[in-house]
Amino acid sequence: MDQRTPSPPLYETLAAGVTTLIDNGLLRPGMRARSVRAFAAQHGVSLTTAVQAYRLLEDRGVLEARPKSGFYVTQRSHRQRELPTASQPPQRASTVAVSNPVFSVLSYAGDPSYAPLGCAIPSAGLLAAERLDRHLARCARVHGRHYNIYADPHGDAELRGQISARALRLGHAVPPEGVLITNGCTEALNIALSVTTRPGDTVAIESPTYFGLLQVLEARGLRALELPTDPTSGVDVKALDKALGKRRVAACLLASSFNNPLGSRIDDARKVAIIRVLTRYRVPLIEDDIYGDISFGDDRPRPFAAISPTADIILCSSFSKTIAPGYRIGWLAANRRHDEILAAKFALSLSGAALPQKAMADFLKSGGYDAHLRRIRKVFADNIDRMRRVVDRSFPRDTRMTDPKGGFVLWLELPDGFDSDTLYQRAIRERICFVPGGLFTAGRGYRNCLRLSCSHDWDARVERSVARLGELAHELLA
Template sequence: MDQRTPDPPLYETLAAQIETLIESGVLRVGMRAPSVRAFAAQHGGSLTTALQAYRLLEDRGALEARPKSGFYVTPRTHQDRALPAPSQPPQRATQVSISNPVFSVLAYASDPSYAPLGCTIPSTSLLAAERLDRHLARCARVHGRNYNIYADPHGDAELRGQISARALRLGHAVPPDGILITNGCTEALNIALSVTTRPGDTVAIESPTYFGLLQVLEARGLRALELPTDPASGVDVTALDKALGARRVAACLLASSFNNPLGTRTSDARKAEITRVLTRHGVPLIEDDIYGDISFGADRPRPFAAISPKADIILCSSFSKTIAPGYRIGWLAANRRHDQILAAKFALSLSGAALPQKAMADFLTSGGYDAHLRRIRQAFADNVDRMRRTVDRSFPKATRMTDPKGGFALWLELPRGFDADALYVRAIRERICFVPGSLFTASGGYRNCLRLSCSTEWSARIERSVERLGEMAEEMLG
């Protein structure tokens, strides 16, 4: 009897060749695979066979088909790594006291002698910094004096026009007059909170959440009500409804997409449900859309304000994660409270710096932002993918990790009892910086979690640092 295994069908052999290209890094996440026609011609198969190979890889989640464009490499999913469990923060409003530990972590995170797994600051090589600088230099040369003034507190009119036009592409109709340019997303969040809350009020937030947001709540004397949040789907709507029914909540503050640190993409349907619940309870939504443009999928998710245009929503965002954190240009878009918002901006900083706004407006008008976004989305998707693979082979087997759909944060959950604060102390001694999970909550949880930043270009140093963290975690658990 012939014991030989039959040769696999040709389409499987062809699929394996593409998989090898992906494994070896020749084809990276977000890249377009060779066209079916070119691939068939190169490998001597028919068009049908090549297409069968591509469809097989689509079924396996290695490629995704984009209409009229071709097949693209998708971020790898690591089936053997479960997602972190949905959070279950205590359902009470908590006084926030986070600033001191945050400042100490930020000091290490911004020191280049530490491996950069801490701050989510994109490396300048990935951003369009030089092009923007050229616009700034030209603006200063050509009409610098005209911009050495107290500018319109609303911000540069051309820049607001550009932001309004981009919002419309997502179905968010906000006229330039409804947009206020701010000093980064942080000032936008402060203004939004100042017109919706008073000190002592409670604000509902995701959990875990970005520590900078907790600092803002702390500085404004606001209490945090942390909501149960599922890394796969976002805030638990039933829990939100229950929480709002149980106490007075002045505002709800959520990420529009790819929340920091979980990287969750909340579906449009769930976003609509969340705004329905908030409207029923009369609670305004402040949404932070800073990571929305860094989507790894074929489309860019819509913010809440586009999905529920009549709801009471203040959208906050900035160019800090996509173009230039140092220019400090953010914005706020609202469909009500315009006078209060302008008064708050006036009280906080009179107006923004005119010249950087002009340079940003010129940059956007000159085109190329979409091409730039395509490039950085691919770079960040690739970084996240490499980080996940390195964690997968280096961290203890029981480690869970998120599967971010955008942004550049990766959240790890180690077994209960693991002390990520102690790991942090050891890592700092070895000049590796990351952010321990305890900084992402006001209520004392996530001691067994940590956030790794994937915002810097991948390097041997980063890879070795992640491996070393995994070894240390293994030793601590062992």
């Protein structure tokens, strides 16, 4: 086992067992838990260990101690929290201007002296990319000379082969020649937009959506048409149909699954329905599959391109969320427009760095990626679970929150009138960073919402910071 992921202490495992009983309804809110002594005997552990487990459960708000009576399952289980409402963005295209507030947030989000609830970037420790780094070290030592050339603008052939092979496992038949390596998913999105849109065009997107995507639209002079989106099931197909009937839309840009910030997952049937609508209006789909590999279940959702292989779809993705944010290796896979796509890549950055691509190809070939994915899916699922519990016990009673089945962000919706910008200002003063909801739209909505990132190793500081945000939210609503 990796040095950085030692077995959890015994009391933690015991506490997790209790939590599972509650999650499965075998222990219900208000029920009395075994006494510490009985618990210790039941599990054959020392009294100290049992006390530690109960303390942890108390800290997490799973159990509460009642004086002279023992421990009880807390009444406010996070299972009772309602989901945020489906969004209802205005039915018109907006010009985009989000850069300034985004940079203000990012300056704090990247500063380790702030609690890391801001950036949706896995911490380096969690990703444990040492194996990948060893491949890079070896490549630089062994291959340096041969790779000190402008790479093929398409990118390293072996890496494209590996990506093609992985796609095939999801039923997505894209040959290596159909894959283009990019400088992260952001460049892939730029290329996809450059071959499907012209400045002034309108692009249909989910609402709320990732602020970095809004920045791309802003920089390209594109207008955003935000679509009603359900926090569980994704974009509203009828609303999409209606919107496309009303105005010309140059492209539709959707997260394949576990979008940022909602974490919604679009099931296969809905994906088919979406493609049917887009095909009818001849609108190309740009799909961002960057979170697809971080599915908490066993079934990794299939991208649109796998479900509708003949449709006009440009798939964009990267390794930045799963293994190597620092390598900046993304890709794009399309079944048409190859020449335009290559010309766009050439005009944007000529080609990508050669050795990191070669190292990534070697790493994928070595087979370490799947074991890695299994590990981090569990970690992120656990982080989301923990954070939901802390939110549940700390935030005002009528706070809604998402229950994502993948990714590593949580979206909170507080009562109307709540101002997450004010919460943000106060939190920053206390060295806690998160992203206020207003950054996830080109319009003026989501001021009562906020995004918390669960992408860092869970520790007391993260837990304390979420709890403190809850207290601050209480104060703001008082």
